[in-house]
Amino acid sequence: MIHMAKTMLQQHFKLKDLGDLKFFLGLELSKSQEGIYLCQRHYALAILEDSGMLACKPSAIPMEANLKLHAESGTKLQDPSIYRRLIGRLLYLTISRPDICYAVHKLSQFVSNPHTDHMNAATLLLRYLKHTAGQGILFKANSDTRLHAYVDADWGTCSDSRRSTTGFCVFLGNSLVSWKAKRQTTVSKSSAEAEYQALASVASEIIWLKNLLTDFQVSTTHAAVYCDNKAAIHIASNPIFHERTKHLEIDLHFVREQVTRGVLKLFHVRKFHQLADVFTKALPRNAFLSILSKMGIDNIFLPS
Known part of the structure; x- marks a missing residue:
């Protein structure tokens, strides 16, 4: 695909081919049989x-x-x-x-x-x-095109505003392609509410990524989303609105619509396997390093 693009551009413009990309705007890229680092x-x-x-x-x-x-x-x-x-x-x-x-x-x-x-x-x-x-980050050569994500929220952690923190990471196959840590814009009354707002954030990101892949003519199936809050998953799967979730109506409609359409599938994950933990709180050394290894974060400059 890259060769085709170069050939097409050379038909209209005078180009100088500098070879494989190695450095761009402060980003360093290295290719190997494992993938792109x-x-x-x-x-x-x-x-x-x-x-x-x-x-x-x-x-x-x-x-x-x-x-x-x-x-x-x-x-x-x-x-x-x-x-x-x-x-x-x-x-x-x-x-x-x-x-x-x-x-x-x-x-x-x-x-x-x-x-x-x-x-x-x-x-x-x-x-x-x-x-x-x-x-x-290592983008692995043998990665498939299935999207899956981990999402978490740390309830009321901001000492000044009592707002919660949203954290998520999205994988394309076994390669990490998107992540975020962000303070939520409103105060949540419960951990389930904070987790649900986080679900809405990762749902928006997944839809954007699916549209981007479609532009690249890459087809994808449903995206699996792993959340450690059963109450938030139940709210997303339950078609009945309750008074206690009425103020979440927009997020409720949005996430439920994606679940109903088959865009998202929600799964419960135990806290120990929740990779998004690293985006919502400062972790102890062992827990921190364990999550990094599972996400494919590496340092190729360290001696082997």
Whole structure:
């Protein structure tokens, strides 16, 4: 397909073929028999150099487990622009680094008024980058075209607003292609409500991906969605509305419609197997590394 596109363009324009893509806008690509490896190693090292952290002590985790940050944590920074610039660069790094997605999401909530505790947490994240500068995603060559996703919500975790955190990851076959950590826009009255809002978010993402695959003339079947909240799954599968879910009506209609049409199939997954956990909270080292290995996140620059 790539060769056909090049041939067609060469018929109309003067082109210079530079060969296989290896570097683009800070993204580094490497091909092998296993597949295509995507990372931002040079960009991560540039962040460390600009922050004066190239010689720092490495950390095995990006954020302390169960760390609680709020708007007034510590004392106010004298120069908040340093923190803001750092978070902006880290946000771009999440393009290929789902392992830091939650930590960057959490720290980005304080860019308007950063304090010392926020900067200390960002420093730990930089130490993690020192340990994992070459980490990235492997898009496997033997992957099929079936979509499946894991979705989770951490109920009421924002100390300042009590809003919940949505987290999900979507796979095309056994390759991770989409992920998100985001604070929900409204306060949920229960964990089931928070999980249902997360279901609506991942449903929208799956529909977008299915439409994208259709444009590439790739056919897909239903997408399996794994959720660890039985109440949220029951609400999505039950055609009867209840007073307690009336305020969720738009999300209810949307998710149920996708389930009824066969676009989505919902399955319960035990908490231990919930890969989306890494996008809703800071995990202990062993749990964190276990999820990363299951998601196909690797570092080809480490000695074998």
